Amino acid sequence: MFKKLYIAALLTGVLASGANAQENEISVENxxxxxxxxxxxxxxxxxxxxxxxxxxxxxxxxxxxxxSDVSVSDIRFGTSVRWGKWSAKVNVGFGNDEVKIKxxxxxxxxxxxxxxxxxxxxxxxxxxxxxxxxNLRFIGSSNTTxxxxxxxxxxxxxxxxxxxxxxxxxxxxxTVDNNSKGDQGFSTTSKVAYxxxxxxxxxxxxxGSFTYRKPEANGFNESFNxxxxxxVVEFAAGPEHKFLNATMNGAQSDMRFNFQxxxxxxxxxxxxxxxxxxxxxxxxxVSKLMKDGPLYYVTYAWPVAPKDxxxxxxxxxxxxxxxxxxxxxxxxxxxxxxxSSTAYIKRPKAGAFEFLVRYDHTDLNDVxxxxxxxxxxxxxxxxxxxxxxxxxxxxxxADTYSLAVNYYLSSNVMFRLNYDYMDVxxxxxxxxxxxxxxxxxxxxxx
Amino acid sequence: MKKINLxxxxxxxxxxxxxxxxxxxxxxxxxxxxxYYKTYPLKELSAxxxxxRDYVKSxxxxxxxxxxxxxxxxxxAAFRWARNMGADYLEIDxxxxxxxxxxxxxxxxxxxxxxxxxxxxxxxxxxxxxxTLAELRKLDAGAWFNVDVPENARESFVGExxxxxxxxxKIAEGYRILRDVNGEPVKDMTKLTEAGEWAxxxxxxxxxxxxxxxxxxxxxxxxPYLFSGMEADLAxxxxxxxxxxxxxxxxxxxxxxKVDVANTNGRFILQSFSRQSIVNLEKELPGVPKxxxxxxxxxASYVRPSNTIESLAEFINFSVEYNCHIAGxxxxxxxxxxxxxxxxxxxxxxxxxxxLVHAYSFDTEDQLRKYNGDYFYGGVSRFDDPNRTVQGNFxxxxxxxxxxxxxxxxxxxxxxxxxxxxxxxxxxxxxDALGY
Numbered sequence: 001m002f003k004k005l006y007i008a009a010l011l012t013g014v015l016a017s018g019a020n021a022q023e024n025e026i027s028v029e030n031x032x033x034x035x036x037x038x039x040x041x042x043x044x045x046x047x048x049x050x051x052x053x054x055x056x057x058x059x060x061x062x063x064x065x066x067x068s069d070v071s072v073s074d075i076r077f078g079t080s081v082r083w084g085k086w087s088a089k090v091n092v093g094f095g096n097d098e099v100k101i102k103x104x105x106x107x108x109x110x111x112x113x114x115x116x117x118x119x120x121x122x123x124x125x126x127x128x129x130x131x132x133x134x135n136l137r138f139i140g141s142s143n144t145t146x147x148x149x150x151x152x153x154x155x156x157x158x159x160x161x162x163x164x165x166x167x168x169x170x171x172x173x174x175t176v177d178n179n180s181k182g183d184q185g186f187s188t189t190s191k192v193a194y195x196x197x198x199x200x201x202x203x204x205x206x207x208g209s210f211t212y213r214k215p216e217a218n219g220f221n222e223s224f225n226x227x228x229x230x231x232v233v234e235f236a237a238g239p240e241h242k243f244l245n246a247t248m249n250g251a252q253s254d255m256r257f258n259f260q261x262x263x264x265x266x267x268x269x270x271x272x273x274x275x276x277x278x279x280x281x282x283x284x285x286v287s288k289l290m291k292d293g294p295l296y297y298v299t300y301a302w303p304v305a306p307k308d309x310x311x312x313x314x315x316x317x318x319x320x321x322x323x324x325x326x327x328x329x330x331x332x333x334x335x336x337x338x339x340s341s342t343a344y345i346k347r348p349k350a351g352a353f354e355f356l357v358r359y360d361h362t363d364l365n366d367v368x369x370x371x372x373x374x375x376x377x378x379x380x381x382x383x384x385x386x387x388x389x390x391x392x393x394x395x396x397x398a399d400t401y402s403l404a405v406n407y408y409l410s411s412n413v414m415f416r417l418n419y420d421y422m423d424v425x426x427x428x429x430x431x432x433x434x435x436x437x438x439x440x441x442x443x444x445x446x
Numbered sequence: 447m448k449k450i451n452l453x454x455x456x457x458x459x460x461x462x463x464x465x466x467x468x469x470x471x472x473x474x475x476x477x478x479x480x481x482y483y484k485t486y487p488l489k490e491l492s493a494x495x496x497x498x499r500d501y502v503k504s505x506x507x508x509x510x511x512x513x514x515x516x517x518x519x520x521x522x523a524a525f526r527w528a529r530n531m532g533a534d535y536l537e538i539d540x541x542x543x544x545x546x547x548x549x550x551x552x553x554x555x556x557x558x559x560x561x562x563x564x565x566x567x568x569x570x571x572x573x574x575x576x577x578t579l580a581e582l583r584k585l586d587a588g589a590w591f592n593v594d595v596p597e598n599a600r601e602s603f604v605g606e607x608x609x610x611x612x613x614x615x616k617i618a619e620g621y622r623i624l625r626d627v628n629g630e631p632v633k634d635m636t637k638l639t640e641a642g643e644w645a646x647x648x649x650x651x652x653x654x655x656x657x658x659x660x661x662x663x664x665x666x667x668x669x670p671y672l673f674s675g676m677e678a679d680l681a682x683x684x685x686x687x688x689x690x691x692x693x694x695x696x697x698x699x700x701x702x703x704k705v706d707v708a709n710t711n712g713r714f715i716l717q718s719f720s721r722q723s724i725v726n727l728e729k730e731l732p733g734v735p736k737x738x739x740x741x742x743x744x745x746a747s748y749v750r751p752s753n754t755i756e757s758l759a760e761f762i763n764f765s766v767e768y769n770c771h772i773a774g775x776x777x778x779x780x781x782x783x784x785x786x787x788x789x790x791x792x793x794x795x796x797x798x799x800x801x802l803v804h805a806y807s808f809d810t811e812d813q814l815r816k817y818n819g820d821y822f823y824g825g826v827s828r829f830d831d832p833n834r835t836v837q838g839n840f841x842x843x844x845x846x847x848x849x850x851x852x853x854x855x856x857x858x859x860x861x862x863x864x865x866x867x868x869x870x871x872x873x874x875x876x877x878d879a880l881g882y
Contacts, residue, residue, distance in 0.1 A: 061474050063474065063482070064477050065477050298571070298576060372760055373757050373761065374746060374750055374753065374760075377746070381725075382722060385720075385721040385722035386722045387747060430756060431486070
């Protein structure tokens, strides 16, 4: 309810601001491909923004069928309003027949390079996860970021930057997409990036991010009157989220850290990120035992102690996953330029071609037991064959080699073509070894 | 805003459309069991394991619990009937008493197949392992059958006893339990408990109604947690009784033209649903034919319906790793309504791994004809025409590997007739001749 109220308030503010602006003489500009209306006294600025992604994807699938298709994967309409030290942005996506709230926030510009933001916006984590997809070098994020990046959350954030330093932090309370019963989660996420070398010839940046998260509850357990029921963390990436997909039930906390680096030299760029996650898990075995009671099987009774559950079904131990990517780019027709306010690359100018290569290694496995017939057992084979379980997570592993070419037709239109070659290893798909993905996109944004 | 170059825009649009058009082309076969059963990676039995597999002859008739239809299951009456009817194997479920005696009983308790409610009230759901053999001998394991299957009831079934493994082996060898003038089994007082009391064993005599058939025994072990160490006990017992083919097996006299399985290396076959038990059996009784029984359920212990081909392959590979020479899948159809794990493509996979297929359990002629593939051959049985040919255009490779090598049957008589084997009479006539 809180989310709906604040979104309604934002919309009202934006429309009111827009109406107020119309009473004055208005000038129209189109900076960076956008449309900006400015009042005569410069007090009000209204920008209209939008986006269309027209995508085609063809899978060179191995054994498991993947659905090649053409789609309009994203349509966005939105507006930004700025008055004095305040601004607001509303952006709604309609891609794939789904309506989704994207950016929806109110921002206070304490100084030119110091802002407070409240609403639904990107949590500051890494490079790709905190950047709009329209500015990414490839179509969509790397598997590293898809799996363990974060995206937007509802919260309060603060960002400060100088020419060499970028810092952003925030506290968040779940996502606007969560419709599950039970308590929402919360998170605190921070990112720093330092660019010690920044001149016309060379830009070099290093940075790091950290997030601590209480995952969102996945429903409400009537038996235990539990609004804390089965908090779930899910990492998924790649084609149809089949070969890289790890679900961690019973999650208590989710910590991730990220190291990033970026180097720009003329028409060359190098970018890399490493992300590691640790999910702690636990369950209320005492309540379970009190509900079940010791079951009497004539010759023995089970369970008789809370630890009987983890002993038999497997301990809900902590799960760690990790991934990284390295990508290099070459611009034809422009040089890479750095933007201190976003700590990332500016859009190349119209007419430029960009060629990229990327290697991504994503490992969503944390296995310490035996595996057969779709289930994990303890490392002790005899116990496993007897039916004892193990709470290992097998989300799959993939090495992905990618090529991309981008053509920046104008400030508003670009063409993208990607090819990914995935070397997959997932026990749920034992016959699949290599997957090819050819993707194309016409990207329009204003 | 700069002008958009229409030529470039057109170029990009065409490139994107071409990606979409390529997307319409189906480049790989659909991933389902029908496209992959021939190529799905499987392990294969070793040459040594195949030699053990070949101890088991083809087209065997396995008398499921002796019979569940004509006589009370797993009793002397059922096993004697199956022997004289001509079954190749007597099938039993092994359990163990409190005093360590191996016996034949299917259920986890004695409620259904005995009068335990009267003899041990309040202990109806207790497992066999709670009772000594002498205690179990107090139970009537035959009277319940006359109530449950009244059309096949016989007064003489009343008083039938739970069978020990020893008794089953003796019946296969042509013996029966010695009875006194009142028809009561004669107690073997040479086998006493430590307290000097009768231990529950009976004496034997050569069966005067024995017609010379010497079937083998096909014994199922349960989950080891129910009977810890039972596989080792079984190995010791079979060796003692001369039924362990890897340890000086005894010669059991046979008659030409009669069933002679009990005197072959395939005289005893092991079977289990439990992987843990299969591992134990491979350790305790290597070189004895083994069957991995298969059931369908969404758990690691069974073949998962959600991903049948992967799950089936995993079971087959496990079976090969632990030298299971036979797959024992369930079949569908009345009256049991079991899941079907004996579909043609599945049989092809079992056979590709080098395994035999002994499916369970047959109750109708339609099931026999279906799982022997008759309906692919215009209704012609291979027992009528070994050179039968496929009738119809199925557009896939129909071949003998798609069908069974034997089956567990509740109606040995029906299976014998289906296989065109000589029978000595109807089921009822055989029971009459045995004195029931």
